[in-house]
Amino acid sequence: MNTAALLQDVRRERRFFLSLAVPALVLVGLAAILPVIWILRQSFLTMAGDLTTANYEKILSSGLTWSAVGTTLALSGATLVICMVLGIPLALTLASTKTRIANRVLILIMLPLWTSILVRTYGWLVLLRRDGLVNSTLQSLGLTDTPLPLAYNFTGTLIGMVHYMLPLFVLPIYAAMRDIDNNVIRASASMGASLWHCVRTIILPLSAGGILSGSTIVFIYTLGFFITPAILGGGKVNPISVRIDRTLSTFQDWGSASALGVLLLVLVLLTGGMLFGLRWFLMKGARHA
Amino acid sequence: MLDAYYGSRLTKVALWIFSALVLVFLMLPTLIVVPLSFSASDLLEFPPRAWSLRWYEAFFSSAVWMAALRTSLLLGVLTAAIAVPISFLACFAINRFGGRSAGAIYGFLLSPSVTPGILLAIGLFFILAKLGLVGTLTGVLVGHVVLAIPVVVIVLYPAINRFDWAQAQAARSLGAGWFRTMGGIILPQLGLSLMTAALMAFLTSLDEAVISIFVANGPSSTLPKLMFMSLRDQIDPTIAAISTFWTLLISVALLFFNLRERRQTP
Numbered sequence: 001m002n003t004a005a006l007l008q009d010v011r012r013e014r015r016f017f018l019s020l021a022v023p024a025l026v027l028v029g030l031a032a033i034l035p036v037i038w039i040l041r042q043s044f045l046t047m048a049g050d051l052t053t054a055n056y057e058k059i060l061s062s063g064l065t066w067s068a069v070g071t072t073l074a075l076s077g078a079t080l081v082i083c084m085v086l087g088i089p090l091a092l093t094l095a096s097t098k099t100r101i102a103n104r105v106l107i108l109i110m111l112p113l114w115t116s117i118l119v120r121t122y123g124w125l126v127l128l129r130r131d132g133l134v135n136s137t138l139q140s141l142g143l144t145d146t147p148l149p150l151a152y153n154f155t156g157t158l159i160g161m162v163h164y165m166l167p168l169f170v171l172p173i174y175a176a177m178r179d180i181d182n183n184v185i186r187a188s189a190s191m192g193a194s195l196w197h198c199v200r201t202i203i204l205p206l207s208a209g210g211i212l213s214g215s216t217i218v219f220i221y222t223l224g225f226f227i228t229p230a231i232l233g234g235g236k237v238n239p240i241s242v243r244i245d246r247t248l249s250t251f252q253d254w255g256s257a258s259a260l261g262v263l264l265l266v267l268v269l270l271t272g273g274m275l276f277g278l279r280w281f282l283m284k285g286a287r288h289a
Numbered sequence: 290m291l292d293a294y295y296g297s298r299l300t301k302v303a304l305w306i307f308s309a310l311v312l313v314f315l316m317l318p319t320l321i322v323v324p325l326s327f328s329a330s331d332l333l334e335f336p337p338r339a340w341s342l343r344w345y346e347a348f349f350s351s352a353v354w355m356a357a358l359r360t361s362l363l364l365g366v367l368t369a370a371i372a373v374p375i376s377f378l379a380c381f382a383i384n385r386f387g388g389r390s391a392g393a394i395y396g397f398l399l400s401p402s403v404t405p406g407i408l409l410a411i412g413l414f415f416i417l418a419k420l421g422l423v424g425t426l427t428g429v430l431v432g433h434v435v436l437a438i439p440v441v442v443i444v445l446y447p448a449i450n451r452f453d454w455a456q457a458q459a460a461r462s463l464g465a466g467w468f469r470t471m472g473g474i475i476l477p478q479l480g481l482s483l484m485t486a487a488l489m490a491f492l493t494s495l496d497e498a499v500i501s502i503f504v505a506n507g508p509s510s511t512l513p514k515l516m517f518m519s520l521r522d523q524i525d526p527t528i529a530a531i532s533t534f535w536t537l538l539i540s541v542a543l544l545f546f547n548l549r550e551r552r553q554t555p
Contacts, residue, residue, distance in 0.1 A: 014386060017381070017382045020382040021386075023378065024438055024442075025398070027375065027435060028397060028398055028438060030431075031416070032409060033397075036409075036412050038415045039408060086311050089307050092291070093305060096292065096295070096304070105308075109315060112316070112318075114492070114539055114540070114543060116495075116496045117496060118513050118532070119318075119322060119535055119536055122318075122524065122529070123320075123532070124318050126529075127317065127321055132333075136335070163315065163318065177290065178290075180290060188293075189293035189294055224405025224407055226406060227498055230517075241405065241407045244411065248411065261411060261412075264405055265405070
């Protein structure tokens with residue numbers, strides 16, 4: 001066989017390989033990308049199908065939209081902060097144990113991931129209602145006289161969202177902390193650095209990549225969260241996702257719903273882009289150091 | 290890692306107590322539902338004063354809930370049956386093709402997992418409405434397959450990358466066609482990863498709620514959709530029975546899989 005024929009054979013084989021990806025590409029294109037493009041198009045059309053920016057003018061001039069943006073960002077930001085407070089010490093504890101024990105505990109952490117979101121939401125309703133287990137426990141311990149409003153509000157939604165995100169947040173941080181060289185920590189201890197000092201100046205900076213990954217996951221998921229605020233919010237917590245549902249089910253206003261959808265997408269892309277940029281910046285810094 | 294600091298036991302104990310509390314937080318909402326499902330009372334009282342199976346009876350004798358259960362299981366199986374083969378072919382193509390365009394294909398296939406579910410749901414609703422497929426099993430299935438593809442790709446791609454392709458080349462050079470090589474060399478060695486991928490696709494579909502809420506209707510309603518509707522209106526202990534049953538079903542699927550995996554890896 002001469003070189004030309006061989007090259008042609010290689011090219012044909014590459015074309016054959018590429019053709020194998022076509023079914024998956026077509027499906028994702030038609031059922032995930034096209035719908036998003038469709039929303040984008042719809043957001044610029046009137047009911048009659050004429051080009052317009054009225055949908056955006058309508059949603060951007062509505063106070064409801066801005067309060068929805070505020071609620072969305074507040075929920076995501078608060079979820080991230082609580083995930084950090086709960087998740088980083090948990091990851092640190094696990095990274096400091098024997099791998100065998102850590103793996104066992106990891107199964108417990110992953111357990112919620114395998115439980116349906118609706119089962120978990122129901123569980124939280126049972127726990128957090130006025131006459132729920134948390135309130136009755138607090139009252140019988142004499143910590144409070146009146147039941148605390150824990151469900152059907154911002155607090156309840158936040159608890160449900162932290163519960164959903166915490167396992168996904170902990171895993172990349174645990175992986176990053178596992179990779180830290182033990183000798184560095186021993187050296188810091190032998191030179192008399194306090195635990196807090198060691199965590200702040202060695203462990204956190206060295207696991208920054210994992211913390212950023214976890215934070216990105218938290219934002220990408222929580223900005224569009226629908227089930228948890230729709231149920232645990234009890235109609236009082238209205239992030240953009242709930243606003244979209246409301247706009248469709250109450251007003252059948254597809255134009256506004258689409259414009260809100262585009263707004264949500266922009267929010268996800270902006271925060272995602274910012275966190276990726278930060279990551280890139282940190283990596284660059286690490287390479288120069 | 291912190292062994293140098295565990296010299297003072299206080300640090301270790303404090304960290305573990307904190308972690309144990311976080312673990313309780315993670316497990317409590319799932320576990321609390323189980324005793325409630327066996328309660329005899331109409332109220333969500335805890336601990337229940339008397340026990341009964343009446344909520345399970347209500348669930349298993351309800352035509353609506355049973356239809357939703359059947360729909361969910363059918364969708365799960367179909368999702369796995371479609372998502373795994375097409376994702377496998379795509380991962381294979383990415384691995385063999387290589388280069389920048391392969392990276393782009395990989396990113397494209399993962400994109401549904403980072404798109405907000407509500408956007409996919411209402412966008413898909415638009416498209417399906419044009420095709421007259423809103424409320425059909427096909428419509429919901431398409432949505433579930435698209436959400437399962439990223440999950441399956443994440444499981445399969447590393448396995449396909451680890452695979453020793455020299456074996457496939459050897460088979461090829463001995464005269465086996467691609468299809469023969471696939472069936473005789475590649476598939477048998479990737480069996481475990483393919484099973485993991487199928488299980489993940491099944492569970493992704495089983496737990497999917499947002500697309501179902503917007504796209505499904507009547508007979509195509511899934512169990513999560515009905516649970517959502519019923520949780521939004523009122524909460525009664527039937528949901529506790531369904532939740533317990535649902536969690537048990539998923540645990541059995543995972544356990545069964547875990548046992549098989551142990552048997553396969555010596």
